[in-house]
Amino acid sequence: MTQYLEFEKPLAEIEGKAEELRALARDNSGMDVGDEATALDAKAATLLVDLYKNLTPWQKCQVARHPERPHCRDYIHALFQEYTPLAGDRNFADDLAVMGGLARFNDRPVMVIGHEKGHDTKSRIEHNFGMARPEGYRKAIRLMEMAGRFGLPVISIVDTQGAYPGKGAEERGQSAAIAKSTETCLRIPVPLVSVVIGEGGSGGAVAFATANRVAMLEHSVYSVISPEGCASILWKDSEKMREAAEAMRLTAQDLMKLGVIDRIIAEPRGGAHRDPEATMETVSQAITAMLDGLDGLDGPQLVSDRRKKFLAMGSQKLSA
Structure with a gap:
């Protein structure tokens, strides 16, 4: 059953009425509701286009967090072959908020690493809602260094509210693990x-x-803090998250203008959760294009390209 977001309530009513008509027809074989249901479907399709035509930053946050949106595990199963998961940081534990391992992408050996949020209550708790602890980042470091030794391209799949802020994570060196992971990205x-x-x-x-090329799905978000967290700090009121989202420039479109990302990947009408297969295909094409664009560069050139990208970040200014 489709889960509707706050701004999708008018759509929920129309699609709900269409489904009710079809349910009545199933219960009463003599009832013909085909024309009415078709008309409602057409009205819903038009409304869906209108709703997603000009989403606000806060609405994009809601879409990015949609519980039915495809997660890292879905992409790995759909896009990669011969995936062999690798576990543990060889120091403390295996953090299930981070998954990764050896795989083939279009018959090319790669290392894939990503955040996994989980799909239901049990798996979300198991994966800590995609919020990694230090051991998760140290696992990622281990896998990236392994990829560097064996000459394997690294593909990272990002989907997290942020690193886990708990006491245990801080005691085990959360900030140092994040910094080391970022530094490893820059030097492999x-x-x-x-x-x-x-x-x-x-x-x-x-x-x-911290990659050579960064892409974002059309309705994903990328920012230094959540809108709720920003609102709590600036206005002492988390309910001002809409204003915070507007000010933070966290959408793919704004970040493309700023030079923070390199590519926007179009989503199906209504978001990635409405057509996961089409989303997987466009993501696959984007990854292929980004990797092809880096072919021919040797190790030092790749490192230099990455460093120059981040040193130049923010040099392009957004218009008011």
Whole structure:
């Protein structure tokens, strides 16, 4: 059953009425509601286009967090072959908020790493809602260094509210682990491409996305803090998250103008959750294009390209 977002309530009513008519027809075989249901479907399709034509930044945040949106595990299963998961940081534990391993992408050996949020209550708790602890970042570091030794391109899939802020994580060196992961991204001598598929939150996202090429799904977000967190700090009121989202320039469109990302990946009408298969295909094409664009560069050139990209970031200014 489709879960509707706050701004999709008018759409929910129309699609609900269409489904009610079809249910009545199933219960009463003699009832013909085909024309009425078709008319409602057409009205819903038009409304869906209108709703998603000019989403506000806060509405994009809602879409990016949609519980039915495809997650890292879905992309790995759909886009990669011969995936072999690798676990543990060889120091403390295996953090299930971070998954990664060896795989083939279009028959090319790669290392894939990403945040996994989980799909239901049990799996979300198991994966800590995609919020990595230090051992998660140290696992990512281990996998990136392995990729560097064996000359494997790294593909990172970003979807996290941010790094886990708990006491235990701080005691085990959360900030140092994030910094080390970011530094590892900058120095590995292999192609590194990243895709933000939902939320790209704070240093927890940057630690995976300090890449040669960064792409974002059309309705994903990427920012230093959540709109609620920003509103709590600036206005002492988390309910001002709409104003915060507007001011933070966290949408793919704004970040493209700023030079923070390199590519926007179009989503199906109504968001990635309405047609996951089409989304997987466009993400696959984007990853292929980003990797192809880095072919021919040797290790030092890839490192230099990455560093120049981040040193130049923010040099392009948004118009008011």
